[in-house]
Amino acid sequence: MTTHAIETRDLCYRPGPGFEIRDLSIKVRQGAIYGFLGPNGAGKTTTIQLLLGLRRARSGSISILGLDAPRELPRILGSTGYVPERPHLYPYLSVAEAIRYHGAFYPGFDWSYAEQLRKAFDLREGAKLSRVSKGEMGKLMILLVLAQRPDLLVLDEPTDGLDPVVRRDVLSALLDFCSQGAATVFISSHLVHELERICDWVGVLDRGRLAAELPMNAFKNGIKRIRLGRAPSLVGDTPFVVISQERSALEQVWVVRGWQPTMVQWFDGVGAEVKEIVDLDLEDGFVELLRGARAPQEG
C-alpha cells in the first residue's frame, strides 16, 4: 500500500530554451489536499501535464496512485479526475451529452451524483457548451470529474477567471466531495488565499523548481519575519529554515519558516537580540518563499 498518491523523483523536462523543470521531487500523501502554488509561468501546468502523460519527461520518475507513469497511464487516468487550465470539452455537445460522453469512459461514474450536481450548479441539460458562460463551463468540468468518483483529483487553476459566486460553488462542491471519502486533491493556483481555505499541504514552485513543500499549518503559522539586533554573523545549524536575510548597520531582518515560539531560545544561545517577531500572512509568506528561492540563483 503506497502512502503517496503522487510521487515524482528528480523530474527533468525542457520544452525549449529559457525554461526547464529541474530535479522536481514532489510527494503528495494520500488523502491530502495539496495546493500547488507558484507565480504565472512557474511551470505548474507543465508539471501537471508531465504527471498525466501529456508531455514526456526527459528524466526522472513519476508514480501516481502507486502506478508508474506514463507506462500505466490508462489505469492511472481511470482513477484520476483532471480539470485542465483551459476548457477541453467538445463545444458542439450539450451539457447532457457531455455528461453522457464523459461518463461512458468511467465504469464507476456516479450518474445520480452527476445529476445532483447538475441541478445544484443550475446547468441546463440542453445548453450547448459553445454557448455556456465561463462559470458554467467551470462548474461542468468540476461536475464531470467529481462524478467519476476518482481517487485523485488534479485541478489546474480550476477557479481562474470565475466570479466569486461560481468560485465559491466550485470550491464548496470540491470540499463536499473530499469530506465524503479519501480522495487526494492536487490543485494548482496562483491565488494564495484560495488555497488557504482548502489545502492541508502546500508545494511552492518557482521557475521550474520546488521552492518549498510544507504543511499548510507551517506555511500559515510558521513563516515569520524576525528583526534582530546583535545578530550572529554566521548562521550554522538552525532549528528553523532561514529563507532570507537582510542586513543593515543597526539590525538584521530574517525571514524564517518552520518557526515555533520555543525557538527564540536559539537566538539567546547565539547571543542575538530578538527585537520583534512578525507573523506573515499567507501572501507575504508566499512572496518571501519565492524571494528566498530566487536569491541563490540570482546571487
Place this chain on the structure above:
Amino acid sequence: MRDAAVFRQVLLAQWRWARLALVVLAVVGFAIPLASVFYGADLAGAGRSRVGDWLVAADRVASVLPYFALLTGVLVGVMAWTPDIAGRHVYALTLPVSRAYFVTLRFVAGALLTLVPAGAFAVGAVIASVSVSLPPGVHAHPADVAARFWLATLTVYAIIFAISSASRRGQIAIISIIGGAVLVDLLLLTLSADFSITAEAFALLTNWPGPLAILTGRWALFDV
C-alpha cells in the same frame, strides 16, 4: 458492454459534429443518380441512337461520382479529428483508454458515418434504376456502383484519417515530402526533363494496385 457504451458515445459525438456536412452530402448523393435519368425515363421503345445519347448523358452525370467520393472521404476524415485538434488532444489523451483504442473508436465511428452519404446514394441509385424503363440489353447496376462509391469513400477517408491522426512531426514530414517533390518537378521543368515525380507518384497511386485506383475508370450506373 462498456466498450459498446463508449463506442456509442464516440459515434454520437462524431455525428453531432459532422451531421450538417453529412446531411448535405447525403442530399447530393441522393440527387446525383436521379440526375442520371433526368434526360428521360421511358427508353423501352426508343431507337438505338436515342438510347446511345441517353447513356452518354447518364455517363456524364456518373463521371462526378469519383470526385464526390473523394470529397466525402476527405470531409469525413478531416472532421473526425478537428474537435480534438482544436483542443490540442487534451481531452482525448486524458481519457482512461489507450491511444490506439481511442484512434480505433474514432476511425470506426467515422467509417460508419460514411454510410450516411453512401446509403443516400444507394437509395437514389435504386430509385433511379427502377424509375426508368430500359430497353433490352441495357442494365442498371445500382448495387455495384453504390458499393464502389462506399469503398472509394472509405479508402479516401482512411488515408485522410491516417494523415490527420499523425503526429505534428509526421504531418510536417508528409507536407515536406510533397513540397519537396513539387520543387524538384519545377527544377526538372526548367531543365526540360521528360520526367515528373508528382506525375509518377500520381500514377502509382491511381493505377492498380494503388489505393486510389478505385476512383479511376468508368462509374456507370447504366450500361449495356
